[in-house]
Amino acid sequence: MVNVLPLTLTGAVLTRRDKVLVGPVDLTLGARGITVVIGPNGSGKTSLLRMMHGLQRVTQGSVDWAVPDAQARRRQAYVFQQPIALRRSVLANLIYPLRLHGVPRPQAEAEGRAIAARFGLSGKLAQSAPSLSGGEMQSLALARALITRPDVLFADEPCAALDGQTTRRIEAHLTAAAGAGTRLIMATHDMGQARRLADQVIFLLHGRIHEMGDARPFFNGPATPEAAAFLRGDIVD
Amino acid sequence: MNDLLAGLSEALRLIVTLDADLIEITLRSLQVTLTALVIACAIGLPLGGWLAVRRFRMRRAVIATMNALIGLPPVVVGLIVYLMFSRSGPFGVLGLLFTPTAMIVAQVIIITPLVASIAHQAMRDLWSEYHDLLISMNASRRQRIVTLMLDGRRALLTAALAGFGRAIGEVGAIMIVGGNIDGATRVLTTAIALETGRGNFALALGLGLILIALALIVSLASHWALRTERRGRW
Numbered sequence: 001m002v003n004v005l006p007l008t009l010t011g012a013v014l015t016r017r018d019k020v021l022v023g024p025v026d027l028t029l030g031a032r033g034i035t036v037v038i039g040p041n042g043s044g045k046t047s048l049l050r051m052m053h054g055l056q057r058v059t060q061g062s063v064d065w066a067v068p069d070a071q072a073r074r075r076q077a078y079v080f081q082q083p084i085a086l087r088r089s090v091l092a093n094l095i096y097p098l099r100l101h102g103v104p105r106p107q108a109e110a111e112g113r114a115i116a117a118r119f120g121l122s123g124k125l126a127q128s129a130p131s132l133s134g135g136e137m138q139s140l141a142l143a144r145a146l147i148t149r150p151d152v153l154f155a156d157e158p159c160a161a162l163d164g165q166t167t168r169r170i171e172a173h174l175t176a177a178a179g180a181g182t183r184l185i186m187a188t189h190d191m192g193q194a195r196r197l198a199d200q201v202i203f204l205l206h207g208r209i210h211e212m213g214d215a216r217p218f219f220n221g222p223a224t225p226e227a228a229a230f231l232r233g234d235i236v237d
Numbered sequence: 238m239n240d241l242l243a244g245l246s247e248a249l250r251l252i253v254t255l256d257a258d259l260i261e262i263t264l265r266s267l268q269v270t271l272t273a274l275v276i277a278c279a280i281g282l283p284l285g286g287w288l289a290v291r292r293f294r295m296r297r298a299v300i301a302t303m304n305a306l307i308g309l310p311p312v313v314v315g316l317i318v319y320l321m322f323s324r325s326g327p328f329g330v331l332g333l334l335f336t337p338t339a340m341i342v343a344q345v346i347i348i349t350p351l352v353a354s355i356a357h358q359a360m361r362d363l364w365s366e367y368h369d370l371l372i373s374m375n376a377s378r379r380q381r382i383v384t385l386m387l388d389g390r391r392a393l394l395t396a397a398l399a400g401f402g403r404a405i406g407e408v409g410a411i412m413i414v415g416g417n418i419d420g421a422t423r424v425l426t427t428a429i430a431l432e433t434g435r436g437n438f439a440l441a442l443g444l445g446l447i448l449i450a451l452a453l454i455v456s457l458a459s460h461w462a463l464r465t466e467r468r469g470r471w
Binding site: 055074076086087097100 | 367
């Protein structure tokens with residue numbers, strides 16, 4: 001099966017009520033690795049991810065995948081900052097994407113149970129998903145996103161408001177998914193997490209890519225004073 | 238007070254003796270109402286879901302019209318259905334006037350906007366919660382509506398019960414199109430109207446109490462079946 005990547009954004013702009021949220025953005029993301037999008041609050045991290053994923057349509061420019069759009073949409077997944085749980089059991093949540101793809105229920109349930117075991121949710125399969133704790137809910141959201149083995153996973157601050165132990169667990173799952181071939185594109189405001197996970201960094205400022213490159217050189221010596229100030233913890237506006 | 242007690246006593250008598258007329262009228266009431274409800278739900282629930290997920294021009298106007306139709310005066314609906322099914326009307330050839338089918342048609346027209354409107358409100362709230370997830374998962378429009386209907390089934394039960402309540406208590410339209418014919422189209426509400434007109438208040442009240450009990454039983458049975466308001470769900 002052909003990978004949906006590379007992803008190419010050409011002059012992509014996202015506006016809302018005549019206000020530019022992101023763009024123009026020009027970039028190409030290859031098939032492997034973890035790209036972390038960082039930047040101050042309001043810099044457009046979430047909007048960039050949503051635009052790439054197709055949750056919001058570009059106002060100008062284009063977002064192109066290596067395969068036709070409809071095919072590309074089926075092989076992506078998105079984890080939201082505030083996890084969204086269907087008002088169903090944990091198992092029903094897990095198998096939902098598989099059922100949408102037409103996987104027979106017995107096979108979907110078997111895969112659901114297998115991924116629940118990996119994510120420590122085996123004991124909660126019959127529990128109502130909205131009654132899970134924040135960490136469990138995010139684990140469920142990540143497991144549900146990965147159950148279809150997507151080519152690309154977008155994760156918008158997946159560990160926001162989670163404790164250290166849960167964050168470590170989620171990061172381990174993200175790293176494992178990337179190791180298994182899922183391209184990870186995530187936004188975070190946690191610089192420690194960005195350093196731990198990133199292969200590539202996109203530093204956004206005022207909706208534009210201010211700096212982009214491999215993670216190690218970026219963290220060791222950013223090219224722009226704004227990125228350097230941001231990494232120092234200064235207020236950048 | 239005496240009338241009330243007499244009504245209660247009459248209701249008990251009718252039930253305990255399994256009065257044949259009462260059973261026939263009650264079963265016909267249930268048959269007409271439940272058939273109308275099933276048809277109204279088959280139209281109104283998906284329509285509510287569809288309106289929640291679909292964006293199109295004039296959508297607001299459609300929703301506003303649907304909400305306005307909740308207030309349709311039943312006698313006007315009855316009159317229109319009467320004219321449609323009367324011998325000189327466009328459907329006169331079907332010979333449905335003064336049959337339970339005509340009563341069902343009138344009830345469907347009356348309760349469908351109510352069912353669809355309540356369903357739409359519930360589905361709209363759920364859609365705002367699920368929107369990003371279902372779009373992200375590339376769910377088709379049909380899959381979105383089915384998901385909303387499954388996960389919002391308890392709210393849809395409320396819509397169905399509201400429709401049932403409106404239909405079982407309806408008298409104006411079905412009196413006009415059914416004719417309140419003994420043994421053919423008489424139902425609880427038209428029987429109550431008839432007995433009240435005759436001055437048989439005790440019997441009318443007895444039938445009224447049975448009507449209320451029926452509505453309560455259906456509501457309780459529906460909630461029990463869908464396991465709403467269970468302990469430990471708060």
